[in-house]
Amino acid sequence: MELGITTFVETTPDVHTGQTISHAERIREVVEEIVLADEVGLDVFGVGEHHRKDYACSKPAVLLAAAASRTKNIRLSSAVTVLSSDDPVRVFQEFATVDAISNGRAEIMAGRGSFIESFPLFGYDLQDYHELFDEKLDLLLKIRESEIVSWKGKHRASIQNRGIYPRPVQEPIPVWIASGGTPESVVRAGVLGLPLVLAIIGGSPLQFAPLVDLYKRAATQAGHDATKLTVASHSHGFVANNLDEAVEQFFPPTQQAMNVLAKERGWAPYTKQTFDHARSLEGALYVGDVDTVAEKIIFLRKNVGITRFMLHVPVGSMPHEQVMHAIELFGTKVAPIVRKEIEEWEQENK
Numbered sequence: 481m482e483l484g485i486t487t488f489v490e491t492t493p494d495v496h497t498g499q500t501i502s503h504a505e506r507i508r509e510v511v512e513e514i515v516l517a518d519e520v521g522l523d524v525f526g527v528g529e530h531h532r533k534d535y536a537c538s539k540p541a542v543l544l545a546a547a548a549s550r551t552k553n554i555r556l557s558s559a560v561t562v563l564s565s566d567d568p569v570r571v572f573q574e575f576a577t578v579d580a581i582s583n584g585r586a587e588i589m590a591g592r593g594s595f596i597e598s599f600p601l602f603g604y605d606l607q608d609y610h611e612l613f614d615e616k617l618d619l620l621l622k623i624r625e626s627e628i629v630s631w632k633g634k635h636r637a638s639i640q641n642r643g644i645y646p647r648p649v650q651e652p653i654p655v656w657i658a659s660g661g662t663p664e665s666v667v668r669a670g671v672l673g674l675p676l677v678l679a680i681i682g683g684s685p686l687q688f689a690p691l692v693d694l695y696k697r698a699a700t701q702a703g704h705d706a707t708k709l710t711v712a713s714h715s716h717g718f719v720a721n722n723l724d725e726a727v728e729q730f731f732p733p734t735q736q737a738m739n740v741l742a743k744e745r746g747w748a749p750y751t752k753q754t755f756d757h758a759r760s761l762e763g764a765l766y767v768g769d770v771d772t773v774a775e776k777i778i779f780l781r782k783n784v785g786i787t788r789f790m791l792h793v794p795v796g797s798m799p800h801e802q803v804m805h806a807i808e809l810f811g812t813k814v815a816p817i818v819r820k821e822i823e824e825w826e827q828e829n830k
Contacts, residue, residue: 481781481822482788483815484524485517485807486559486714489537491591492740492797507543509800516804518554520811521649526559526589526714526790531597534740541574542814548582554574556582559714559790560658560677564612567599567636568620569644576648583690584649590617591658597649606657608635617657621672624652633778656712661690666691670698675710681792684762685713685780692785712788713780717766719809720802726768728796729802731755737796759804774817776786781822789818 489510493500501509505750514525525547527540541556548556556578561571571588579586590675592613598608615633623629630726632638657669658677676695678688696706716734720726731752738750748754760763766773773791778787793806 481777481819482523482710482712483777483810483818484522484526484555484788484790484791485513485810486528486792487513488525488528488530488535490534490715490737490738490793490794490797491536492534492733494797495630497500499716506560506797508535509803510537510543511547511550513803513807514544514554514556514799516807517811518551520808521815522554522807524555524587524788524790525532526557529562529593529598530558530593530595531601532595534737539574541571543612547576547693548578549584550603551582551585551790554583555585555587555588557656558589560589560593562593562676563590563608563616563620564592565602565604566616568616568623569639572620572623572644572653573646575653576646579648579650579653580646580798586648586650587654587656588620589656589658590620593749594660594679616622619653646723658714661688661691662729663691663694665700668696668707670695670700670704670709673702673704673709675712675824677714677788677790678711678786680713680715680780682758682764684786685715685764688713689707689784695786709761709783710787712790713784714790714792715764715766715771716793717791718793719770719791719806719814721769721809723768723772727755727759729798730767733794733796733798735796770813770817772808774814774821777814777818778821778825781818782825 489506491501517525527537527543531538544556575588588693611783612635615635619631622631628643629639630641656675656677659665660679678687692711699706699709710796718726719732735750759767766776777789794803
């Protein structure tokens with residue numbers, strides 16, 4: 481069971497003061513958060529790509545490269561790379577560079593992107609949303625497989641027998657498929673034999689168990705060993721010294737950030753009732769003290785089949801010291817509980 485952290489490098493107004501941290505300061509804070517996550521023994525840290533004012537990181541590879549030289553063991557991933565609006569050649573080159581700096585710890589998490597600001601920014605038509613991803617994923621995987629590439633597509637210039645450099649330390653460098661939970665996306669990941677990341681941020685995580693089964697069936701039918709494929713979740717959460725403290729610190733900024741998205745996307749308002757329901761054992765919010773968060777992750781592993789869990793913290797801007805404390809608790813307290821129980825459970829079920 482792998483455990484890690486994801487962030488979107490948020491720069492939303494502080495819910496108490498109304499002040500907004502600068503992009504530069506928040507980027508520096510995230511580097512410190514990655515360093516701490518490495519020090520407390522977490523397995524992976526993922527950084528999301530966005531192109532809007534309330535998220536500071538538009539190039540995860542650059543931020544991850546800064547952290548690579550200051551860490552020793554933690555894996556460094558995008559979360560996600562919006563592959564549809566990027567150039568697969570540049571994506572590969574950037575992460576191969578991170579892989580070199582980190583000596584083999586880089587990963588690419590490729591997705592279509594639930595945020596669409598990058599499409600008009602880089603001149604892509606949203607009507608090509610699905611086609612762009614399929615085509616660019618095909619090119620990325622061809623570059624990963626071969627140093628010399630010949631390729632022809634519709635939305636990017638063709639490549640004729642050209643070398644793509646640098647090559648990564650890892651051969652092949654891991655490429656994950658990020659999915660919001662559609663059957664089509666999990667089948668694609670299974671057919672390609674790629675690890676799968678599910679954004680489990682609402683409803684009941686148990687609803688994702690059939691998708692994990694579908695993914696494994698698709699992989700098996702395509703000739704892959706499904707037992708060797710990793711299924712990850714990315715879920716909102718926060719760990720504090722006790723439950724009351726966790727709720728008091730995490731709910732206000734989360735509500736503020738979620739209601740901005742709710743207004744943009746036509747969702748229902750995010751209420752305290754919504755929050756409290758999601759904190760239940762079968763809810764998708766991992767907020768509470770050490771034992772509560774550990775129990776929910778163990779429940780997810782046993783009932784959904786998740787083998788890598790990534791806690792997304794924070795959702796809306798929070799004081800850096802609170803985020804650092806949550807990461808410390810997650811690595812030093814939550815992770816040992818989860819790893820021990822899952823190891824014992826797997827031994828019993830062999």
